[in-house]
Amino acid sequence: WARENIDLVEIDEAHHVPATTWQQILINLKERCHVLFTATPFRLDRKEISGEIIFDYPLSQAYEDGIFGEIKFVPVDESGNKDLNIAKKAEEVLQNDRNEGYDHYLMVRTDSKKNATILETLYSEHTTLRLKKIDSSVAHSTIKRTIEQLYKGELDGIICVDMLGEGYDFPNLKIAAIHSPHKSLANTLQFIGRFARTNAVNIGTAKFIAVNDEELQIENTALYSKDSVWQDMIIGMSEGRNQKEIDDRKYYKEFLGKDTTILDNISLQAIKPNCHDKIYQVSDFDINGNFPDICNVANRVFRNKEDNTVVGIGVDYESPLWVGNGEKINLSYMLYIIHYQKETRLLHIYSPKHSESIYEELVLSFCSSYDQMPKAHMHRVLGNMEGFEIFNSGLLNMQSENGESYRILAGSDVSSVIDPDTGRLYAAGHAFCKATDKETQEESTIGYSSASKVWSSTYLELREYIQWLDKIGMKIINQNLKVKTNTNFDNLQQPLILETYPDNIFYCDYHGKTYSSTPHILLSTGTFVPLIDCQVKVLDIENDKKSIIIGISHELFATKVRCSTSGKYTSVDAAMSIKNGKRVITLHDYLTDNPLIFKTLDDATIQGIDYYPGNYEGDIFDKDLIEAINWKALGTDISLEFNKKGDTTSRSIQSVLQEILLADKRYKYVVYDHGSGEIADFITIYEEENKMVVSLYHVKKMSGKNYNAMIGDIYEVCGQAVKSITWFSVKGKLPQKIVQRHNGGNCVLLKGNYNQMLADLRSSDHFIRGEIVVVQPSVSKTSDMPGKYQEVLAATSTFIKRAGKVNQFRIMGSP
Incomplete structure (x- = not known):
């Protein structure tokens, strides 16, 4: 009867229309004219009040x-x-x-x-x-x-x-x-x-x-x-608020999509993403680009050409923790947002998955090329703000002190502990803080990282989120915007943009995350090799200085990767796979996400696309650090680093050094650890009052004919020496590594009791102090030493002396 006799449906207090009862009435009479009246055409739960606003009677x-x-x-x-x-x-x-x-x-x-x-x-x-x-x-x-x-x-x-x-x-x-x-x-x-x-x-x-x-x-x-x-x-x-509702409705109507069935249960107006943004510099934008297959959005794509915004709703299946076989049965919807800011030529990406490889697929789906955002520009997101309270900050170690590469400070306001001395040792990493906008006087949270990401703890409606992105973008490109937090955070050095690779790169090391959560190289044989067990070194800087070639090697394999000044890693050889948690990705993608750290002889640090200048002048090398060993008198073949398996006739540097160490009665323990992923070639330990003194020996053969002549003789071994500081960063780190190497058949105890050694290293009755020793017969105490040669040795000595838990650095060289 109602369908046949009712022509007009009028609803007062129409903000209640999303309720089930009202919806059923409107659905049953969907062919009739509906007129809705309300003084508040909006809801706190963002459920859509369907219909066109045809008349607005302002309260004024x-x-x-x-x-x-x-x-x-x-x-x-x-x-x-x-x-x-x-x-x-x-x-x-x-x-x-x-x-x-x-x-x-x-x-x-x-x-x-x-x-x-x-x-x-x-x-x-x-x-x-x-x-x-x-x-x-x-x-x-x-x-x-x-x-x-x-x-x-x-x-x-x-x-x-x-x-x-x-x-x-x-x-x-x-x-x-x-x-x-x-x-x-x-x-x-x-x-x-x-x-x-x-x-x-x-x-x-x-x-x-x-x-x-x-x-x-x-x-x-x-x-x-x-x-x-x-x-x-x-x-x-x-x-x-009413005008905002009118503007919002107009904005959301500009989104066009093929498959709108998803909107039967949720409207675009109800979407409230958390404020997270990955930013790229791009040269173009194709709003008709398709989402990559990994996002699984199908036709659930909505495009707003006026605003250069694309929303995709993907489908993903996950395995519940209680499913033993890992079968993926839980259905989840994933929100993706692509927004191109035309006036800044910046692309903003919202993705529930924060992998660099996924971000890269997304940006290349809508743009032909891109560049990473320098952290020097990302720092500008803190501009035009005041009243800073910094909750969380990352500190990039410029000096490799204590072997740590990255330190994270967290608390109600961590800036108080960043004194000028800390500022000389560390550069700014990520930051997350609360501050007040100088113009609007609104208080908000804001964070940024060197990975071109910005975030806040706020959730915003889609239109407000796009406005937030635009505001962030305008800050980033504003070269005149100077950031001053008026806290001790200002003591930290901010990076420059890496234009070209310097030719005095001294060594490279893994990202701090690689040490704290170690991924594994997956070999074709099914073998897993911890990445930190692989030696990493700079092989070459290409002619234009825009790319650098890095070698990553293990006794089971060797490969090369290239890193450009844009911070992107690619494989030079066949791409290798790496297992990081449950995910298997390529090695070069992992390094793009977790870039290597490079140090130069003039104390500069390079990570990704960021360049941190050094802050000290090179010292003249102190030759008193050289311990003159008469290798020839000991019958040493100084061109032979170690004996091949079964060779008992040659007296390599390692075999002679082993005799020297075993003959020294000070040493309670002597350990041999030669091979890929080694701690050092030899480790000696002796007890002194309330401390255990641990010496790490790094051995290299002499390649040149003359002493103090071949820079290559010391370059690699000095880099290994500096990197080995990491084993003294935390007391339990060294014994843990020894156990790992020993169980793998690499770490061989030459003197002392193995279990007692571990007990001594772990004991709370004494602390650990380290010594780093370079064993290189080509370094002569009396021969003339060229400036470049001194520069490398002086830099090594300086870096090691800054590590608080390392007592000293010395060289076992020649007279």
């Missing part, structure tokens, strides 16, 4: 037309008993209004039945007001009788828990005692609207009595501040 016009009356906020003192203060003020305001001839009544508003009962007693004992409490537990007949008493003037007002709101018409209800304010704008506007009606005689200004509260903000407005002018603020907030 309603005020001008006399339909929306005068309103006023009456603050009360927040000290003492707040509820009693409100009650007393409510009695005073109501009585004064009635004395002026106004026929006004009072509503006491609270948020729970329990509080309503408490307030009923409080008003009864401390005021002369005649009030009755009504809530959802009261019988309908009682509510009806109470309202009749109110109309007849037998009551001065009522105590309510979210009742007598929508649809209730009693314009004489002019005084509101707000003991528990609404937290949302929609509910606040609905509540105020009941008191601002003008369709009665002998009524005046509506008054809202509440505690002065500077902290309570609705839509970023301190509505309950004693200085608030409600007439202007409420009208402005209402019209601003």
